[in-house]
Amino acid sequence: MELGPLNRADGSSRWECEGTVVIVAVYGPVPVKTKQEQIETATVVVQLESLSTPPSLVQNSMALKVQGLLEQVILGVLHPRSLITIAVQPVNVSSLEAAFPHIFNACVLALLDAGIPLGSLPVAVEEDGLEAVYSFASDQVKLLYQCLSGVEATMDELVQRLESAQVRAQKTLESIQQTIQQRHTSV
Numbered sequence: 662m663e664l665g666p667l668n669r670a671d672g673s674s675r676w677e678c679e680g681t682v683v684i685v686a687v688y689g690p691v692p693v694k695t696k697q698e699q700i701e702t703a704t705v706v707v708q709l710e711s712l713s714t715p716p717s718l719v720q721n722s723m724a725l726k727v728q729g730l731l732e733q734v735i736l737g738v739l740h741p742r743s744l745i746t747i748a749v750q751p752v753n754v755s756s757l758e759a760a761f762p763h764i765f766n767a768c769v770l771a772l773l774d775a776g777i778p779l780g781s782l783p784v785a786v787e788e789d790g791l792e793a794v795y796s797f798a799s800d801q802v803k804l805l806y807q808c809l810s811g812v813e814a815t816m817d818e819l820v821q822r823l824e825s826a827q828v829r830a831q832k833t834l835e836s837i838q839q840t841i842q843q844r845h846t847s848v
Contacts, residue, residue, distance in 0.1 A: 662674070662677070662836055662840040663675040663840070664840055665774050665844070667684070670687060670688060670748075670775070671687050671688055671775040671776075672771045672772060672775020673685060673687065673775075674770035674771040674774055675767070676764075679763075681751075681754050681755070682751075682752040683749065683752065683754070683764050684749075684750045684752060684767070685747060685770070685771040686747075686771065687746070687747050687772055687777065688745070688746040689740075689744050689745040689777075690740040690743035690777070691743060691744050691746075692743060692744070693743055693744035697744060699737075702738050703742075703743045704745070705728055705731055705732045705745050706744065706745070707725070707727045707728035707731065708724060708747070708748045708749065709721070709723055709727075709749045709757075709764075710748060710749060710751075719757050723761065723764070726761075727764060731747065731768060731769075733780075734780055734781060734783055735772065735778070735780075739778050745777060749764055751764065761785065761787075762785035762786055766784055769782065769784070773837075782834065782837070784833040784834050785833075786829035786830050786833055
């Protein structure tokens with residue numbers, strides 16, 4: 662994990678984990694063109710770049726998925742009528758679907774580097790060998806989960822997956838916090 666590897670971006674990150682490398686640049690908030698303008702909040706745009714090919718349906722779908730999640734986390738009401746552009750460059754990925762947690766975490770890290778205010782500090786994790794994809798969200802009081810694909814689990818399996826996800830998320834969060842602390846102590 663690295664904060665600020667790109668000099669010309671307002672914020673950037675380099676995420677390397679399990680052989681996957683993702684570089685993200687954040688530009689903004691800057692004034693937005695009228696057709697993209699949202700009066701009450703910032704406009705967030707995620708661009709998933711490719712090293713060699715034009716954008717595919719999978720790339721566009723992944724960009725929209727990441728964009729939708731980040732729009733919920735970014736406190737856009739603090740920057741109404743502005744644009745925040747997040748450029749994602751997967752450098753070494755086996756597949757975009759498998760790289761989703763790395764892409765998402767790199768985006769969050771770059772937003773932190775840019776000083777974009779966030780309502781929470783989300784992390785994405787994955788577990789190998791699962792037959793379904795789950796999304797968990799918790800505010801320490803309530804737990805929300807959704808089976809995104811695959812077979813619905815029994816309650817015991819669900820509890821086991823949640824505990825595993827919590828452990829992995831905590832480790833990822835600690836790594837992010839350590840990276841931020843190292844950056845601020847070296848400045």
